[in-house]
Amino acid sequence: MKLHKESKGTIIVASIAFAIIAFLAVYFLQEWALFLIIPTLLLYGLVFWFFRVPNREIQDHHENVIAPVDGKVVMIKEVMEEEFIKGKAIQVSIFMSPVNVHICRYPVSGNVVYKKYHPGKYLVAWHEKSSTENERTTLAINSLTNHAVVFRQIAGYVARRIVFNSQEGDTAKAGHEFGFIKFGSRMDIFLPLDTEILCKIGDKTKGGIDVIAKMQE
Known part of the structure; x- marks a missing residue:
């Protein structure tokens, strides 16, 4: 999936935030960590989805x-x-x-x-x-x-x-x-x-x- 150039800063911040949350979840919640990691991972995936660039064939238009x-x-x-x-x-x-x-x-x-x-x-x-x-x-x-x-x-x-x-x-x-x-x-x-x-x-x-x-x- 191609990502828009405007995604760079947001994805860096989101990646750091996800890594910190995952680390803290594993460290403090241990066997319950997945209950926090999974929804956070879904939100992390939505960031990538938001910045997607669809492949579209643009036609010429006059009126x-x-x-x-x-x-x-x-x-x-x-x-x-x-x-x-x-x-x-x-x-x-x-x-x-x-x-x-x-x-x-x-x-x-x-x-x-x-x-x-x-x-x-x-x-x-x-x-x-x-x-x-x-x-x-x-x-x-x-x-x-x-x-x-x-x-x-x-x-x-x-x-x-x-x-x-x-x-x-x-x-x-x-x-x-x-x-x-x-x-x-x-x-x-x-x-x-x-x-x-x-x-x-x-x-x-x-x-x-x-x-x-x-x-x-």
């Missing part, structure tokens, strides 16, 4: 909006996007649980025209206000269909580290990685009002693969 993350669609609604669009947009929000792949991908192809990091709170990621109050990054792309598409990585109650490698002027390719969020979080995508939404609340998404919307030419 399609691709799911930027693995997760569950928790919101589809018309909102005011005040930061970049400064007008009405359709917001599609996808929640990532700790067991989802947490690679963040571009939802559309085009050029990156805006990037900003916002410090903030750590409300639970499914809270509606987390989009504007939590720690987050906002990026905007001028799509190949000449639309402004805004998307946000949002840190959650557990997720406290957002990684984003995009810079203004970069070329974005739908489905390709631009960042990572550790341990539970959310991604919001803001689309033009005339976008055809192809997903519904409750849908499970596969990042880089599933088409969640289609923009007009």
